[in-house]
Amino acid sequence: MISIRHLAKQFAAPSTKRKGLAGVSLKRPPARFVQAVKDVSFDAPDGHITGLLGPNGAGKTTTLRMLAGLITPDAGSMAVDAIDVASRPREALARMGVLSDSRGLYPRLSARENIVYFGRLQGMSADAANARAENLAQMLEMTALLDRRTDGFSQGERMKTALARALVHDPANIILDEPTNGLDVLATRALRESLRWLRTPAGGSKCIVFSTHIMQEVERLCDSVVVVAHGRTVATGTVPSLLAQTGESDFEEAFVKLAFAEEIQAHEAAPELMR
Amino acid sequence: MKSTSAVLTVFRKEIIDALRDRRTLLTVLVSSVLLGPLVLVAISALVASLESRAEARQVVVAGIEHAPSLKNWFERQTYTVKAAPADYEKQLRNAKLTDPVVVVPADFEAALQRGESPTVELVSDSANQRSQAGAGPIARLLGGFSRERATLNLALRGISLELLEPMQVEDRDLASTQTRATQITGMLPYFVMMAVLYGALNAALDTTAGERERGSLEPLLMNPSERWVLVVGKWGAVASVGMLIAVLSCLSFLPGQWVLRSDTLAAMFQYGPREAALFLVVLLPFAAAVSALLMAVAIRCKSFKEAQASSTVVMLAASLLPLVNVFSLGGDSPWHLWVPALAQNVLMTRVLKGEAFDTAQVLVPLGVCVLLASVCVWFVARTLRSAAVR
Numbered sequence: 001m002i003s004i005r006h007l008a009k010q011f012a013a014p015s016t017k018r019k020g021l022a023g024v025s026l027k028r029p030p031a032r033f034v035q036a037v038k039d040v041s042f043d044a045p046d047g048h049i050t051g052l053l054g055p056n057g058a059g060k061t062t063t064l065r066m067l068a069g070l071i072t073p074d075a076g077s078m079a080v081d082a083i084d085v086a087s088r089p090r091e092a093l094a095r096m097g098v099l100s101d102s103r104g105l106y107p108r109l110s111a112r113e114n115i116v117y118f119g120r121l122q123g124m125s126a127d128a129a130n131a132r133a134e135n136l137a138q139m140l141e142m143t144a145l146l147d148r149r150t151d152g153f154s155q156g157e158r159m160k161t162a163l164a165r166a167l168v169h170d171p172a173n174i175i176l177d178e179p180t181n182g183l184d185v186l187a188t189r190a191l192r193e194s195l196r197w198l199r200t201p202a203g204g205s206k207c208i209v210f211s212t213h214i215m216q217e218v219e220r221l222c223d224s225v226v227v228v229a230h231g232r233t234v235a236t237g238t239v240p241s242l243l244a245q246t247g248e249s250d251f252e253e254a255f256v257k258l259a260f261a262e263e264i265q266a267h268e269a270a271p272e273l274m275r
Numbered sequence: 276m277k278s279t280s281a282v283l284t285v286f287r288k289e290i291i292d293a294l295r296d297r298r299t300l301l302t303v304l305v306s307s308v309l310l311g312p313l314v315l316v317a318i319s320a321l322v323a324s325l326e327s328r329a330e331a332r333q334v335v336v337a338g339i340e341h342a343p344s345l346k347n348w349f350e351r352q353t354y355t356v357k358a359a360p361a362d363y364e365k366q367l368r369n370a371k372l373t374d375p376v377v378v379v380p381a382d383f384e385a386a387l388q389r390g391e392s393p394t395v396e397l398v399s400d401s402a403n404q405r406s407q408a409g410a411g412p413i414a415r416l417l418g419g420f421s422r423e424r425a426t427l428n429l430a431l432r433g434i435s436l437e438l439l440e441p442m443q444v445e446d447r448d449l450a451s452t453q454t455r456a457t458q459i460t461g462m463l464p465y466f467v468m469m470a471v472l473y474g475a476l477n478a479a480l481d482t483t484a485g486e487r488e489r490g491s492l493e494p495l496l497m498n499p500s501e502r503w504v505l506v507v508g509k510w511g512a513v514a515s516v517g518m519l520i521a522v523l524s525c526l527s528f529l530p531g532q533w534v535l536r537s538d539t540l541a542a543m544f545q546y547g548p549r550e551a552a553l554f555l556v557v558l559l560p561f562a563a564a565v566s567a568l569l570m571a572v573a574i575r576c577k578s579f580k581e582a583q584a585s586s587t588v589v590m591l592a593a594s595l596l597p598l599v600n601v602f603s604l605g606g607d608s609p610w611h612l613w614v615p616a617l618a619q620n621v622l623m624t625r626v627l628k629g630e631a632f633d634t635a636q637v638l639v640p641l642g643v644c645v646l647l648a649s650v651c652v653w654f655v656a657r658t659l660r661s662a663a664v665r
Contacts, residue, residue, distance in 0.1 A: 070496060091499070100493050100494055100497060101493070102493045103494060104489035104491035105489070105491060106288075108295040109288070109295075113288075113291075117284070117288050118494070120281075121284060121285070122499065123277065123281075123499070162494070166497075
């Protein structure tokens with residue numbers, strides 16, 4: 001169970017360089033700020049797959065990084081199973097399995113060693129982490145890979161290893177940042193199957209948050225969708241309810257209406273500027 | 276307790292990771308282990324060739340046929356006279372000829388008889404170091420001939436010999452054999468320190484900038500371990516690699532001694548288990564501190580390559596600082612002990628000289644190393660989170 005309320009974060013942007021000698025001035029140009037996340041709120045219940053859908057640069061990754069405690073938010077609150085992330089980040093992290101945007105593995109360690117290392121850091125015993133690595137390998141169909149060094153793994157093999165690593169401590173909350181990036185159809189399907197199983201009571205009724213910019217993923221997999229654009233939550237609901245809200249029959253059209261409302265309005269107000 | 280086991284987990288993983296980087300590790304190990312013997316062999320070959328020439332007692336002369344009396348003097352001094360090759364100037368310039376050449380003019384004997392003080396040239400090339408080194412003894416030898424002639428002439432006229440030498444000069448060298456040896460072996464501490472630096476470099480960069488480049492730092496920080504736990508584990512592993520190199524390169528001088536070709540050098544270069552132990556007392560804290568420093572420099576870099584460029588500053592500082600000791604003619608100043616790299620060089624040079632140093636002199640650099648390491652570890656821990664997401 002994850003709930004996020006009115007999250008906001010701005011970054012100091014690298015200043016734009018002036019051309020020629022003017023750019024070599026000793027005076028620092030005034031810092032510019034980019035508001036990456038303005039107001040994001042959503043709830044992700046247990047036994048439920050919540051899709052975080054938004055165009056590139058909408059603030060999805062920043063939101064998930066704040067949830068994982070990597071970035072301190074400027075405003076807003078986040079709670080994981082009623083644990084406040086800001087005040088008790090370690091307890092919150094112990095209840096989360098995060099597959100982040102960067103999912104680098106240690107190339108000189110085997111897949112098993114990569115997975116067990118994270119299990120140990122989560123406080124598991126060596127035996128427990130090992131047993132869990134084998135379980136996960138079965139679920140993700142990667143048993144044959146387990147004792148190979150990850151150097152030379154394919155994109156899909158890396159992804160499976162990174163996912164197993166994130167799930168090694170059997171977290172109640174699973175957060176995946178664009179997990180299907182770079183995966184082929186079969187690997188995507190396999191991942192989808194795994195996530196569906198994790199949602200069921202047999203799989204542990206996990207709370208799964210899944211960020212993506214691919215409509216089909218959301219339509220096929222998610223129980224509910226949170227549309228994020230320009231750093232704000234612009235719509236929340238199931239796929240049919242969002243279709244109904246926008247009066248569209250195609251989900252892509254609905255998404256464009258929801259996510260790019262500002263641009264469409266600007267376009268209608270001053271069409272000649274957009275040409 | 277939980278933190279300790281997490282530190283151990285990180286430590287074990289980083290050690291395994293470093294040890295599996297076979298090619299890099301092997302390069303560093305081989306170069307650091309072979310370093311000692313190689314440097315010693317080079318030095319001993321040089322000393323041996325100098326010694327063999329001193330033993331050979333030969334003098335190269337152009338035109339000895341013009342000076343039978345000089346030839347007689349050389350032979351009485353048990354020197355063998357060798358005729359100089361015709362192109363001796365060229366041979367001296369390109370260092371083919373390693374002995375200085377005495378050039379005797381054609382009218383030498385006649386001029387000598389007339390008391391006209393003929394000129395004898397002693398030709399060497401100051402760019403040809405070995406001929407330059409041989410010039411001193413030959414000049415003294417020629418001086419001896421002049422003195423003998425003068426003494427004989429004056430004695431014939433009934434003048435006391437003391438008038439010729441109103442003052443006696445006697446050499447007294449205060450340096451002990453070991454102190455003299457450090458003129459030659461002075462670069463050994465420097466080599467050992469470089470080995471430690473290069474040994475720790477790769478591991479330090481791999482655990483920080485390498486981790487950023489691979490994109491494995493962000494997932495690592497999503498574990499509920501505290502940041503200082505991760506950093507201390509990593510630092511422990513890097514420092515261990517540096518210390519391993521320190522131990523190996525210090526020990527490599529022990530068998531290195533067996534290959535010394537020069538007896539004189541072997542007698543002068545006293546390096547036993549005691550010296551090796553003292554070297555390690557000085558080097559181990561240095562290895563730990565420099566590991567932390569390299570990590571602190573590298574954590575700010577996004578890629579391994581960028582980190583290599585940044586760490587050049589550290590490597591350069593560490594290689595230039597010991598030179599203060601080499602160039603300072605005024606001897607050691609107390610502040611030398613407060614500067615990392617310089618302090619280690621000063622202390623190790625003292626070990627080689629066989630000079631004693633008290634505990635306080637070891638404690639100052641140790642304290643500096645501990646402080647440097649703690650500041651750097653703190654800095655890495657502080658920077659880790661922002662480094663992960665950028």
